Amino acid sequence: MLLTEQQEMIQKVARLIAKDHIEPRAAEVDRTGEFPWDNVRVMAENGLFGVHVPEEYGGVGGDMISHVAVVEEIAKVCASTSVINTTQALAMAPFLIAGNEEQKKKYIPLLAEGKILGSFGITEPGAGSDVSSAKTMAVREGDDYIINGQKIFITNAGLSEVYVIVARTSEDRTKGISLFIVEKGTPGLSFGKEEDKMGIRGSVTREVILENVRVGKGNLIGGENEGFKILMNVFNETRPVIGAQATGIAQGAFDYCLNYVKERKQFGRPISTFQMVQSEIANMAMKIESSRLLVQKAAEMLDRKDPNVIRYASMAKCVASDTAMEVTTNAVQLLGGYGYIKDYPVERMMRDAKITQIYEGTNQIQRVIIANQLLK
Ligand SMILES: Cc1cc2nc3c(=O)[nH]c(=O)nc-3n(C[C@H](O)[C@H](O)[C@H](O)COP(=O)(O)OP(=O)(O)OC[C@H]3O[C@@H](n4cnc5c(N)ncnc54)[C@H](O)[C@@H]3O)c2cc1C
Structure with a gap:
């Protein structure tokens, strides 16, 4: 897809920052599991958290394609x-979609400018793919709500200053869900077990644990019991972004692999001269390009506010993340034994790719959504 001058300029800035500041420490960040605050700073300084956010809320005023x-x-x-970047977008989305002016002015600039981090607490031990079975309760008490519950697998929990929490405000499965803003430091909000993960280390x-957390009714995003609808709209915006993340992981592994097969010699010649290797290279390139185009199509549909975006957002996430898993696995294969060794980046990329098939709706759930949309 041909990018406009502005989109290309934004992409160029990101590419330069990624190459100069982020890539040199990527292996170390993976090895130590250290949270890269330096990368948060460099993304914040260059406006990379707020690319798609309107300028009036501290963003760059770009579009979803950028x-x-x-x-x-x-x-x-x-x-x-x-x-870190995609989670910030996930945390900002409910404010952008359904926040009132006061909430938007208070939180979006801080998040878009990277002055604080934000998290979105949806998942619970008993509510993963089935969000509507959430048990976290928010009970009205005068002008306040008292929230009790437990969220698991929450990205940036403990580091974020602001949390959007999915809580039940009535018994109806989907029409009984609301979204609440909970600031770090609110009495009763605490953070539990930190997970030791395969990838994105x-x-x-x-x-995230909520024990009698009291928030005012001004902390409700959208109306009471409107949370599920907002959540589905949030996912329409964030799934193409996960697709982009997956496409990036695949492209990173492919770039490394392409150079490697040209240089590695076996049977007296570069392995790139073997047809079976060439076929794999062609397959990888085709799949990455298809993923990128689908991600850009969904992004462009979001920019146009096209109501058919639902299935394209799911397709973009699903195709790109399946591609990332396949391409990174095959990149390891084409590096042979070296691919399995941590001195080479492709094993990290393979571990990192896996999560893109799981979070923001597993790829089975994406297929359910796509089929439902087509069959309705
Ligand atoms: C690293 C990481 C970061 C995360 N970050 C966040 C975050 O910031 N905020 C947040 O709220 N959550 C987050 N999550 C949670 C993530 O979104 C969930 O793990 C995911 O949605 C799947 O839920 P589950 O783990 O409960 O799996 P389950 O829902 O139990 O699914 C188990 C398996 O059953 C399949 N399955 C379930 N239902 C169906 C169905 N109807 N049809 C076919 N197959 C089905 C699934 O596809 C999967 O293969 C994160 C998870 C991880 C691992």
């Missing part, structure tokens, strides 16, 4: 750092 281009560039070199994934 946003996915930025995420792809970062993911190409360091998936852990790209998760520089990203923090932790439990």
